[in-house]
Amino acid sequence: MKTAEPQAAEVPNTGAQNTGAQSTGAQNTEHRNTEPPAPEDRLDRYRARVFEERKRLRRAFSDPAARQREVLTDLLTFNAGTAYGKAHGFDRLRTLDDLRKAVPVQDYAALSPWIERMAEGEPNVLTADQPAVFFTSSGSTGAHKKIPVTPRFMRTTFFPFYYAAWAPMAEHFPDVLTRPDAVLNLKHDPVVAPATTASGRPHVGASQVDFGKMFGEHLSAEPGTAAPWATLPVPVAPDDHVEKMYLRLRMAVESDVRCVIGINPAMVAAVPYQLRLWWPRIVKDVRDGTLGGHPFRSPNPQRAAELERLASYFGTVRPAHIWPNMRLLFCWTTGLASLYLPRLREEFGPSVTALPAPVAASEGPVGVALDRHPTAGSLVVTASVYEFVDADRDLGPDVETLAPHELEPGREYHAIYSHVGGLYRYAGGDVVRVVDVVDGVPRVSYAGRRNRSDVAGERLRDAQVVRALQSALGGAGLAARNAACHVETPDGRPPRYVFALAGESAWSTDETRRLTAALDTELTRESADYRAARDAGRLGPAELIRLDRDAFLEEWQESVGRGVRPTQVKDRLFRPDPENWRQLTGAAARQGDRS
Incomplete structure (x- = not known):
């Protein structure tokens, strides 16, 4: 997305005038912004839009089953004449059971x-x-997907939930929206020359699309995308993501930043580390008025001296010191992030709130937070037809599925969705946890990926291991900055899980030993299959390696340095690749911390 409000671009004639059934999403076309709003009233119009979309979604909760039927009818009617629709008899389908068959x-x-x-x-x-x-989406394998995005999908499925996602911020933290430079949006990464498909269509990340120019939605620019650093004023290679992160951070230290948007929490966790890593360079650039060594603006020796005083007084400079009015982090708050997010919030300030980003992927949304719940969002019943499968079951073409009203709080499920954008009964790979039911609609949080670790019948999932880690660490009064695990198979002995943990502080040998035993116990409580494998001797006891506190941050930075976009370098719990595991845990050999 670009920083300035662009002129409306012509969207190709795509047949979107074939409206089919009157779906809730299709009714939202009246809100489409065909002209860029004037700068002086943009904020008022933006706030009105996000609140209206949230209100519409909440109204849909009065009869979620009816909304799901409308979405189904609309996608079947609209796409009945497609090659896929003809091959699967969309014109004859009427119900969810019909679609299942x-x-x-x-x-x-x-x-x-x-x-x-x-x-x-x-x-x-x-x-x-x-x-x-x-x-584009990296997926769990690292291969780049091509997710088709149509104008009808954007109007029906994407924009209603997308606007509603910003409502809690606009309602409870209005000051972060009043100035362009009050928000450091880490995922915003405009691209001048995007990669394209064979047909010439852009193939880019969602954060690299100008929704105003491409879809006529001129209010859709995210907070922070008009900041001075949103479009970098000095030359930098398109794939030099490390340098781009440095340049944006260097510019931001001269502003009163109050909110950081990362979506991917690993990006937010990298900010305190990057400040320490680049501190001398940042201060020099500020003092000299340069940006990455390039002429930029007038020298600012006063701010440079202030930054040096902060470093002298605190020793380790944290985001809270540089931006004392910081109020909000916006990112995923569950999964592995739940291990380190409490301490990470303290790095940004003692009263900073973390609002959960939507439970969504490039393929489509599942849940969106409509209030300040710390982890969960309401099922977006107007966006897709949703089905679910118990997370402990294997997915297959004919697996039996549950409808939203059949879900149980406290349980975890594979999320499957069908929408007008061309994904039908699509298992994107995410597992969600039903936190509760509000207004008749489940609220879900991200629980992890569907991939399992299974060498001896233990069938461990991300969420089970994360909960075991939380319980073991909590019981020992310890905190971790991140964690990963790998299965080792020693000669002549059963395989065993080895965990690499970066501690928040130093642990004694006795604490490490007790934590390791507690972790093994918690895994047996979380997973009956793990317990059975341990009892039968198919698995050995868990082991633990203590890593340097910055080990995972260094690994993240190195991955970005190899040209991977920061949004796609995510926390990974299971590490089956031996070489990757050796690279991550190499520092442990220097510490000798294994038990």
């Missing part, structure tokens, strides 16, 4: 042949309107 549960690999036809420019394959862009 006609379409298998499928992942990206199953839909990939259809998507590739769209990427090559063939019309009317999965959707009745042509994709305007293909979102």
